[in-house]
Amino acid sequence: MFAPSQLEVRRFFCATYRKLRDKQPLIPMEAIAAEWIEQHPEYHAELGDEEAALATVYTVEDGRTNPFLHLSMHLSIAEQLAIDQPRGIRQAVELLAAKRNSLHEAHHEVMDSLGEMIWASQRSGLPPDGHAYLDSVRQKATR
Template sequence: MFAPSQLEVRRFFCATYRKWRDGAPLIPMELIAADWIREHPEYHAELADEAAALAAVYSVEEGRSNPFLHLSMHLTISEQHSIDQPHGIRQAVDLLAARRNSLHEAHHAAMDCLGEMIWASQRSGLPPDGHAYLDCVRRKATS
């Protein structure tokens, strides 16, 4: 399993932003990331300054959104959708996108479920519950 460090993730997104902005060729994962970067212009300034990005601390108390976490969650959901893992996530995200009339909004709703699953796993010490995650996305898609 690929488990990049926080700094590697930040470097990846900063480099992808730089290559996308400059019109340089992108590898497949960078193409997906660039699509989500394009959807989030509010992050462009942070992605443009790699040194500051590597040093930045994003705390809930400060109310700062972590662009790297947010973009990573978009990538995660995109990958899950492409391989349909957990099984059924593709259909659930597609239905959610149709109901919200926006893939981007569907991703944001699915992120709530993904974050909930990760938080529950960390809190309980148990593995992430893919079924609970999928059920959460399905509920959002049908409500």
Template sequence: MFTPSQADVRRFFCGAYAKGRQGLPMEPLELLAWQWIERHPEYHAELADLDAALASMHVVHEARDNPFLHLSMHLSISEQCSIDQPPGIRQAVELLAARRGSLHAAHHEVMACLGRMLWESQTHGRPPDGATYLAEVQRRATADGA
């Protein structure tokens, strides 16, 4: 399994941003990243400056999202849906997207569930609970008034 470092992640997204802006050929994962990057213009300035992105790796900005974490979560959810892992996630995200009228909005709701699952896993020192994660996404996708 490939486990990229924080610097690797920042290089990847900054590189995908640069290639996308220049219209250069991209690998499939870079293309997927570029599609999410385009939906987040608020991150473009940070993605445009790799040196600054690497220099600020250990700086915590309490008032805003980490663009690299946010985009990584978009990629994770996209990958989960593409392979339907955990089983049922694709259908739940598709239903949530239909109810919200936007895949992007659905992803942002799923991020809350994914973040909670990862936090619980790290806090309690146990493996991520995919069943609880899926149940939370399904609940959001099927809740009355959603």
């Protein structure tokens, strides 16, 4: 499993933004990231200053969203949809996107479920519960 460090993730998004801005060719993963970067212009200044991006610490107390975590979650969800893992996530997110009339808004709701699953796993010491995650997304899509 590929497990990049925090600095590698930040460098990846900053480099992708630079290539996008400079209209340079993108590799497939960068192309997916670029789609989400374009939908988040509020992060462009942070992505445009790699030195500051590598040094910044994001805490809950700051009240700021960590753009690298946020964009990473978009990528994770996009990958889950591409391979339908956990099985049924694609259908659940498609239903949620149709209900919200926006794939982007659906992703943001799925992020809440994904974050809850990760938090529960870290707290319990057990593997992430894909079934609970899928159920959470399905509930959002059907209420």
